[in-house]
Amino acid sequence: MNLGELITALEAADPTVTVRRGFTNPHSYRGDYMELAFEPTANVSVGAMLADARSALGATFQGYKGGDFEMREYTWCWLSEYGDASNETISPLALEAMLADTVQPAAATSAPADPGLRDRIARVIHRTVHPESDWGQQVRFGMHQQYLNVADAVLAVFPAPADRAAVLREALAAAEAINARFPFGCSGTTVVEELRRLADEAQQTEDQCVCGHLIDQHFEDVCQVGDCPCQDALTPEGAIGRAARDRRWKRERIRCGHVDIVYGRCTRYMDDHDDECVHENQPAT
Structure with missing residues (x-):
């Protein structure tokens, strides 16, 4: 999901809603300095996320090891702490899950119909x-x-x-x-x-695996309830994130994110990067 698409999706949502798992603090992504990352955070409003996304559009961020990179509408977006390459993309499906998991305001305690x-x-x-x-x-x-x-x-x-x-x-x-x-x-x-x-x-639902049993009822990811075939303890949110990452990895190769101040970005990809970086403007040896 690129930055323009992210802003458009957030603009269509209710800015007053607070979500349990969102993002903040835009910065240059460690995995690819030319791409944008947001740090994950909890209990944040949709309006605050939209403000962060808008602030990143057209802004210039410094890469983790140097270099200045401007973020545009087509810049790809990730969910990652600063200095970390999480490989967790902000996909439409992942954003939909974020916006659906809202923090409900505490309901006011009402008096019983019968005072006694x-x-x-x-x-x-x-x-x-x-x-x-x-x-x-x-x-x-x-x-x-x-x-x-x-x-x-x-x-x-x-x-x-x-x-x-x-x-x-x-x-x-x-x-x-x-x-x-x-x-x-x-x-x-x-x-x-x-x-x-x-x-x-x-009322416990957040700690439930996609197999229908609690995460605590799994041992080393294998469900211990009856003949349940589940061997991978995953909450619904975790399953969505994994599916999004799997699709991303299958669709694209990940390019090395190292950028040399003099010679520019490395041209190698991570799946065949078993040697030193080769930069774009590096003179032939």
Whole structure:
């Protein structure tokens, strides 16, 4: 993807959107000083990426080992730290994946439709964890807050169902299952931590391999779940990046990026570069 195409694609996107994985800091690419690279970064807005891309158009950057190189619309773009040749091109597919993986703003916590629901959930959990304890006494001594915190966690796991009885049954079942793991009962804090862990596991998608199982369920890249044939632990984002790089390597040979200040750019390609560089204006020996 060249710089002109990158700017056009970013102009078509919403500049206010923040993406999890983007780029910043344009510079001369170490792999080919005449080409442009951006450093990868996290949680950046589309508008900021567009500003960086526009700032590079027509700008002159110094190569890693010298020389000045102007970036134009047809200049090829890479995703790479300064001084590194990552071989990771910014392809249309890779950019599409970047723009699709957005950071969602935190949703405001809304009060339950039934104002007493939070309190009833807290009472049910308290009765399950400590059946011998009096709820009124917990309130008098200010010890009921931990159960209200548990109720908040339950409401986060089971959001806004219409059936109030179903909410209470879900909360009771979750609390009983957690409490059953401890022979002498457990504290409200333990219930909170366990419910939050269950919620995190239920929402875990970023660490999932393209085979459908978690990355943690792979050993040395081989999936350990049942008869799954997967032997290459890859997230969807990683798979997209690899496919883009594979297509790039198959389509083009990579030219040596070394530029001599006097004799110019090396004419050799990396796949047959097993000797010293031969520069464009280097006199014959």
